[in-house]
Amino acid sequence: MKKILNYVFLMVGICLGCFACDRNTIESKAVMEENKKIVVYQVFTRLFGNTNSTNKPWGTMEENGIGKFSDFTDLALQEIKDLGVTHIWFTGIPHHAVIRDYTSYGISNDDPDVVKGRAGSPYAVKDYYQVNPDLADNPAKRMEEFEALIKRTHQNGLKLIIDIVPNHIARNYEGKNNPEGIFDFGAQDDTSVEYSKNNNFYYILGESFKVPKPNNEYKPLGGEEHPLSDGSFDENPAKWTGNGSRKSQPDFNDWYETVKINYGIKPDGSKDFPELQPHFMEADYKEHHDFWQDKDVPDSWKKFKDIALFWIKKGVDGFRFDMAEMVPVEFWSYMNSAIKMEKSDAFLLAEIYNPREYRNYIHLGKMDYLYDKVELYDTLKNIMQGRGSTDNLIQIQQGLSDIGQHMLHFLENHDEQRIASPEFVGRAEIAKPAAVLSATIDQAPMMIYFGQEVGEPGAEEAGFGSPSRTSIFDYIGVPHHQRWMNNGKFDGGQLSDAEKSLRDFYKKLLNFTISSPALAGNYAEIHAFNRENTEWYNDKVFSYVRWSQDQKLIIITNFDKNDSFGFELQIPASIITAWSLKDGDYELEEKLYGNVNAKLYVDQGQAKVRVDLDPLESWILQVR
Template identity: 25%
Template sequence: MKRCLQLLILLVLLVSFNPYHASANVDTTMQDEAVYMIMVDRFNNGDTSNDKDANLDDPYAYHGGDFKGIMDKLDYIKEMGFTAIWLTPIFENTPKGYHGYWTKDYYKTNEYFGTMEEFKALVQEAHERDLKIILDFVVNHVGPNHEWLNDPSKEEWFHPNQPISNWNDQAEVENGWLYDLPDLNQSNPEVAAYLIEAAKWWIKETDIDGYRLDTVKHVPKEYWFDFSSAIKAEKENFYLIGEVWHDNPNVIAEYEETGIDGFFDFSQNDSLRTAFEKSNQSLGWLFSNVERNEKLFNRSNFLGQFIDNHDMTRFSNLVLNQKEEPKSQLKKSLTYLYTAPGIPIIYYGTEIAMDGGNDPDNRRMMQFDSENNLVDYISKLGSLRTEHLSLTRGKMEVLHEDEGIAIYSRVYEEETIVVAINNTSEQQRVVLEGKLENGKRLMSLLSDSVIKSNGNQYTINIESGQSEIYELTEKADTNWLFIVLSSAVLGSFILILTLGIREVKKRSVF
């Protein structure tokens, strides 16, 4: 009986073993992450005692979000399949700095958000759920009317108070006061050392996992090299992702030499918003951008891909202005984000198709009781991205693209995933001939549909506005290994059951 039971367990493990997915146990890198972005003040109010003068009716005032509120929603974030959380700056800010980008003290938490002990607890709770914490870090400027401006010993800490008038002059871009914010002089050794030591201190004190670096192009490349080297030496596998807000990807690529791991892909963001804000738009630029990125960047898979963020009109708002349905258009754009090369970065509220115009309307308080949500869909996409390494490391190939209908594959080792997105207002039928391996089938990972090959052809029918994700697998009638092992498991079960019945009968006799 004992030996039979051991054999049964072994056979069950063999049957459940999938060689295509076994490599999912490899060490993860930045390209394997899926990031949920939170504006701390606008996410969830978990502790009303720190609200002070918060006012939900004033879009420029604090609204009450805090560390406790985020901690209360960690399971919510984890269950959607996210592996990392990017938090807007949490440091003490000058008055009205609800967004966090007006730093007052680099060594204190914002009292509206909670204490240092509460933030440490948040990091610990996140780590227990295998969630990384990425902090927004600003080295370009401090908050308006900062006390350092009145300190004679820090007179050389700032560039002269001049606005940026010529955005093509890099010296102006780096030295001018962005939005009239006091511009720090990183060429001053004291400033350079202060900022690096502060960044290292937060790593040592709280064990965070990465920094999102704000306004990178406004700081000299030489400084970023020193900053990156020092930070990377502080903690192994610490992530640095930089915001170089520029439409020209060549400009962004120049910053790879600084040691920053990845960057936000603003060029692709523009293409994504244009392609999916309404139906019947070509998706061709999305694939052209991927090809360009592979040639231009050494780490193109480390590029952050996003449909919107805290500095731009929400995607749902663009869709509504086109008289389209946000949930449908979001589903298609999210399908692309999760299955194309790069790191998907999802702005809080996207999962409920949150509306919002220009800043600060795009920073509304999160509503968790919304019925118009895509939580289940995002959760499914997150699971697929975790289970299939081809979606994070695979080579992309466009199999078909024609005015809004696109089919592409991601291939890694022995695994092939095929993605179909129909951004047209009609059902589409596409015959793929000679594009995929003969004699197999496409099994949907989102529904129960199966597409069998007809020679070297695969016919994909997809409804208007729908997306599908398939895995290329062996035909069921040729999977002899599965049949043999399944039969063995069934036979062993019957044998164990029979022996068990006999044993019971023997005991009942005596």
């Protein structure tokens, strides 16, 4: 009885998968016409060009070095593009709090008591109308240098996105570069009340801010003496902390270096702005934009809309929005529709971790893409770590079938552990099957984090925080990436054979991804069918088909790092019918490395192909 129920469940999954691919095909017509998927390369800007390998904990810029805008030369950008990249996400561009003396440039010093690390968090922005002075060869010309990077990026055939962090800003925010008529955050606030609709912050009346008590004997700057490092920071009245803490002395694990922005959500959770009616789920950005034209919205909404449009007019192609779900969806409708009115093809990506809110932020908030962290990434991580089954991938794709093209896939980013770190799996090659699946399973964009393609393990003790994630808080070198960079030659001249092989894998995979018409077309999983009907086929492998009018693909991955698997992979009759294949033998071309001899045998509408997968091997088979 159990086997029969499993069979029914798996067969229903196949049907839903085929139905979902039809819906996705209709909704992704524009993508199919372009015949190109998006591949995002996230780069931590201040780390990319750094050639210094000292890596002293809490080291200064002089000791540990730093990368600059100018390190992104035409050669560097072309090498990134040749990897198979369409968009670069330059992380850490807006001017954020940093422990370095720039007072000669009219910039105030930041207090180590409310800065994480020496180089500072890129998510504690200090001035939204300027860029990080650390990144410029001449800090006085820092904006001009970034504008030159925008131009250089476009000239090399790439689009670029930067971060906007609307939920919180640095405690020491100073908008010294505001355009004419733009007031600074909090400049017009009524600080005698906890909340007012047009206040930019929430206030803790009658209390001053207190620096949190450190954990594990933590000391700012590793204990180095600094004139401002005295365990205090002047803020009266205290403001709510960025993660929502309402304590005047937040916990050390709170986002204590930032303050929460008020978007018209009262302290009791009620909304002080118009809500969108259900029919706006189907409305386009123009209708959303029209809706807000005569509405009285909170002041913070206007400030962040102005910030976004400022950067769009500079030539930025889009944004990654930090912790977007901590900001009301109505604000996103207001701002994103304004961005789209200015630049209809702007790339809008949201960091979202609540699957129940996915559709609201896509349809009401007018986001293009959301992090696919909680479902696909977390499931693949469990599989790579030997704690999960590929059977779980079926229901994920079914559950996201109506919005799958909006879910950005990744295996690394600045918040996640490096794949090669011992805390993750300790070996970069273990991610190969997951990379193939993430890049090819649907129409959604794929993202990789700089250094991922050469197996960077994030092993450095940089200062604030701990290894397994390349530090975003301190000046540090990135060793495996530096070996690829090869002192500015960007030719991989110092890489080991294994690192070269890994990068070659990503290069072949990503270039295939952006050129394959089938990957912008239909999807159906065949895993369930083979689990029920194919001997030796198990939950360490996963298989599916992708197709368009001009290309038919069979994709199968082996997640097992030790065992090979051989079996007769079966293709359901429904797929053969959809592909209009007649009985006979069909040559198959393997698209990753082309070293597989395989044939598809079709007999009376049934089809099979002999598969022999080595550990961690994937085949992308194209029907000739």
